Amino acid sequence: MALPRLRVGRLLAYVAAIAIAVFIIAPIYLITISAFSTFDAVYEYPKNLLPSHLSMESMNIFLDSDGVKDSLWRSVWVAVLTIVACLGIGTPAGYALARFTFKGANPFQLALVSTRAFPLIIIAIPLAVTYLQVGIDDTIYGVALAHVAFTLPLTVLVTASVFAGISYELEEAAMTLGCSRFSAFSRVALPLALPGVAAAAIFVFVTTWNEVFAAALLTFTNRTLPAQMLAALDTSPLPYRLAGGFFLLAPALVVIFFIRKYLVSTWGRVAR
Amino acid sequence: MAEIRFEGVRKNFGKFAAVDGVDLEVRDREFVVLLGPSGCGKTTLLRCLAGLERVDEGRVFIGDRDATDLPPRRRRIAMVFQSYAVFPHMKVYDNIAFGLRMQKEKKAAIDERVRSSASLLHIEELLDRYSSQLSGGQRQRVAVARAMATKAEVLLMDEPLSNLDALLRLEMRAELKTLLQTLDATTIYVTHDQIEALSMGDRIAVMNKGRIVQLGNPLEVYDNPADTFVGGFIGNPPMNFLEAEVEGNGSGTGAVAKLSGGSFELEGETAALAGHDLLLGIRAEAIGVETSPADGLVQGKVIVLEPLGSHNLLTVRCGEDTLKVSVQPDRFPLPQSDVWLRLEPARIRWMDRDTGRAIHTGSEELATETAVVTT
Numbered sequence: 001m002a003l004p005r006l007r008v009g010r011l012l013a014y015v016a017a018i019a020i021a022v023f024i025i026a027p028i029y030l031i032t033i034s035a036f037s038t039f040d041a042v043y044e045y046p047k048n049l050l051p052s053h054l055s056m057e058s059m060n061i062f063l064d065s066d067g068v069k070d071s072l073w074r075s076v077w078v079a080v081l082t083i084v085a086c087l088g089i090g091t092p093a094g095y096a097l098a099r100f101t102f103k104g105a106n107p108f109q110l111a112l113v114s115t116r117a118f119p120l121i122i123i124a125i126p127l128a129v130t131y132l133q134v135g136i137d138d139t140i141y142g143v144a145l146a147h148v149a150f151t152l153p154l155t156v157l158v159t160a161s162v163f164a165g166i167s168y169e170l171e172e173a174a175m176t177l178g179c180s181r182f183s184a185f186s187r188v189a190l191p192l193a194l195p196g197v198a199a200a201a202i203f204v205f206v207t208t209w210n211e212v213f214a215a216a217l218l219t220f221t222n223r224t225l226p227a228q229m230l231a232a233l234d235t236s237p238l239p240y241r242l243a244g245g246f247f248l249l250a251p252a253l254v255v256i257f258f259i260r261k262y263l264v265s266t267w268g269r270v271a272r
Numbered sequence: 273m274a275e276i277r278f279e280g281v282r283k284n285f286g287k288f289a290a291v292d293g294v295d296l297e298v299r300d301r302e303f304v305v306l307l308g309p310s311g312c313g314k315t316t317l318l319r320c321l322a323g324l325e326r327v328d329e330g331r332v333f334i335g336d337r338d339a340t341d342l343p344p345r346r347r348r349i350a351m352v353f354q355s356y357a358v359f360p361h362m363k364v365y366d367n368i369a370f371g372l373r374m375q376k377e378k379k380a381a382i383d384e385r386v387r388s389s390a391s392l393l394h395i396e397e398l399l400d401r402y403s404s405q406l407s408g409g410q411r412q413r414v415a416v417a418r419a420m421a422t423k424a425e426v427l428l429m430d431e432p433l434s435n436l437d438a439l440l441r442l443e444m445r446a447e448l449k450t451l452l453q454t455l456d457a458t459t460i461y462v463t464h465d466q467i468e469a470l471s472m473g474d475r476i477a478v479m480n481k482g483r484i485v486q487l488g489n490p491l492e493v494y495d496n497p498a499d500t501f502v503g504g505f506i507g508n509p510p511m512n513f514l515e516a517e518v519e520g521n522g523s524g525t526g527a528v529a530k531l532s533g534g535s536f537e538l539e540g541e542t543a544a545l546a547g548h549d550l551l552l553g554i555r556a557e558a559i560g561v562e563t564s565p566a567d568g569l570v571q572g573k574v575i576v577l578e579p580l581g582s583h584n585l586l587t588v589r590c591g592e593d594t595l596k597v598s599v600q601p602d603r604f605p606l607p608q609s610d611v612w613l614r615l616e617p618a619r620i621r622w623m624d625r626d627t628g629r630a631i632h633t634g635s636e637e638l639a640t641e642t643a644v645v646t647t
Contacts, residue, residue, distance in 0.1 A: 172324050173357035175344040177422065178374030191361045 035246035062243030071228035081144035094159025162196025274425035281330035292482030305473035350424035533591025549625035560614035569612035
């Protein structure tokens with residue numbers, strides 16, 4: 001009697017998996033087909049669930065709107081700067097936390113977590129004032145700096161746990177085989193940590209690409225895409241919003257798609 | 273040329289002295305085993321030699337160079353780790369080639385060396401695999417091949433066989449021994465397995481509590497333990513230790529040894545024993561078992577009989593002491609039966625009860641000396 005029960009369990013698992021997939025994919029799908037539909041099709045009711053009126057009409061309206069292309073570029077720049085800075089600082093910091101016992105390592109880790117305890121709203125005014133005083137308000141560097149501040153603590157914690165999972169003996173073996181401390185890190189520990197570092201990079205990218213509050217607060221003319229859309233939201237037509245939604249959504253999916261092989265540790269099992 | 277010398281090496285972890293003043297000289301191309309229970313500092317000592325730990329005091333010499341402050345890569349060593357430490361993100365080939373590439377060898381030379389190392393360890397057909405596709409024994413071979421490929425003058429092995437199952441360990445032990453004889457490297461081998469140490473080493477350094485308590489060739493260490501720790505740690509079963517008193521019998525050099533279960537005559541020199549509280553140490557195979565009383569025998573009662581195939585191991589109660597005695601495999605003294613034990617005087621090792629150190633009377637003979645003659 002064990003077999004039928006096993007089959008029922010499997011069936012339930014599939015039903016649950018399908019339900020979750022539909023829950024996640026349905027809005028993505030609807031936004032995507034709307035973004036690539038004719039103007040009329042967007043307003044159509046009842047909605048046609050198949051992509052019947054494909055066109056670039058909505059997309060062109062969105063891209064030709066004032067400031068959209070510029071803000072898209074700025075978003076890309078902010079994302080690149082944030083990821084580079086986050087991984088550049090966060091990976092070594094995570095490595096240090098995982099490998100070395102130093103005074104204050106535990107309080108440091110606690111401090112990292114506690115930075116997430118302050119909602120941005122509370123520090124919004126002082127942050128804006130500070131930016132004005134320093135003179136980095138309304139620049140993409142200022143926005144990137146804020147995004148680094150949001151994402152760095154988690155990057156450090158994630159990479160620390162990744163490095164902690166890689167045996168130090170591997171690096172020691174590399175050192176006895178002719179590596180310096182640093183080349184043992186770069187040739188052995190870092191390649192093995194890539195899946196985790198990639199996961200951290202995705203987290204950073206999705207956060208900075210979609211972050212709207214700080215971007216809207218700290219910029220006025222040089223807005224990133226979410227900030228730009230926020231400002232135009234109540235005055236823009238539905239196709240504009242859907243096309244914008246697609247732009248906020250798609251890059252994250254594309255990045256995850258290309259980086260996913262690093263997310264699953266495939267060493268040896270050889271997925272090919 | 274790569275002799276190794278430790279001079280007064282100390283290594284502390286906090287207040288714990290892991291290595292507590294070690295002096296040791298290893299000759300060029302010698303195979304020395306560091307043997308001791310876990311926590312005795314043997315691995316730490318090895319890591320000090322590899323440069324993976326900094327010594328707190330003392331000097332480490334490799335060849336004619338003071339290596340104390342050199343990083344591992346400048347010490348011309350190769351090391352096999354207990355966990356094998358085979359790089360999981362590289363194929364076996366690249367693992368073995370790793371050290372050679374770091375030395376910037378030519379590609380053809382690397383290829384040749386990788387293949388010859390692999391063939392020595394019979395892993396040629398595994399060169400295209402990743403570590404996770406290998407069994408424990410295969411990983412072990414990769415680790416040894418990788419260490420050998422660099423042709424380092426000093427080869428360090430940290431319990432290389434301890435993660436293998438018993439049968440494989442036995443096989444690998446013999447293979448490793450043969451292999452290392454063909455290399456020109458000075459080898460330091462760490463193990464807690466005394467059989468491994470006895471069977472492989474040119475010399476054994478027995479360690480306890482951060483110190484080397486005895487250094488000698490395997491048979492010396494087995495037959496003439498420097499103290500009760502070595503006697504108890506090496507050999508299976510461990511050496512028997514019985515509380516004893518020795519009294520002169522009033523006739524020149526002879527003396528009587530009194531145990532809790534009886535007494536017997538000693539011959540030879542016993543003067544050195546005077547003034548010590550004594551422990552009588554004797555190996556299980558140095559005790560003869562008789563079924564009837566006679567002069568010079570001590571009575572005992574068999575408690576347990578363990579047939580082990582190659583010999584039978586008896587646990588014998590003798591007065592207040594319990595002894596392990598090994599007898600021929602065709603002899604089966606029944607439990608609870610009385611036996612009479614002959615403690616070979618020449619095979620008795622006297623220890624000071626307070627210090628645990630051996631007392632030399634000058635009349636010990638090595639069981640192995642006679643064994644060597646007869647074979």
